[in-house]
Amino acid sequence: MMPHPFAEQVEVAGSQRATMLAVCLDLEGILVPEVWVNVAKQTGIEALRRTTRDEPDYDRLMRYRLDILDENGITIDDITAVIEAMEPLEESVGFLDSLERRWPTLVLSDTFSQFARPIMDKLGNPTLLCHTLVIEDSGRISDWTIRLQDQKRRTVEALRAMNLEVIAVGDSYNDTSMLAAASAGILFRPPDNVVEEFPQYPVTQDYHGLAAAIDEAASALGE
Structure with missing residues (x-):
């Protein structure tokens, strides 16, 4: 029998199985376009x-x-x-709504409140x-001002410390520590270099595939 695609990521013993699952998503590239790429286009x-x-290296x-912004006023x-x-990216609003109807869903981002608003x-x-x-x-x-160093990972760790299972979705280098801390991690439309460096995570290219991967991970986690 072929192992379940998420079997290697799931490490919860039956007697310790959590009764609640949460989903954590990156923002840019997952739900909305990359802000800085759009600023580059417009300027x-x-x-x-x-x-x-x-x-x-985020810092x-x-x-x-910021140096470039200063140079160009x-x-x-x-x-x-x-x-x-x-x-928002096409179909992302419906995808997010469907997640929020089923599980607690958090958006964890290295963007800034002034940009996100x-x-x-x-x-x-x-x-x-x-x-x-x-x-x-x-x-x-x-x-x-950083809310917390490596805040995506530490948020996931805090949720797991509360006995929640966590499925995390990201696309970039700065998401990989979050994926590693989660019960199951999924990449969405990642660049080739991230895929090559982190082959342990399933890769999805559209919201239908991402929803299916989340369902699969949830099933493997006992949902």
């Missing part, structure tokens, strides 16, 4: 296309981004205008945990 600053798909990536108002024109209403205002920007009166983004 013509190609250097801003670099994301966590390319650079695993280095953010300092790089880009303010929070400019970025907010780009985000307000963005729409314009688009979260379009997603139905799901629960979002993210970071915060430091913005000067002039609108210049001078720094950022």
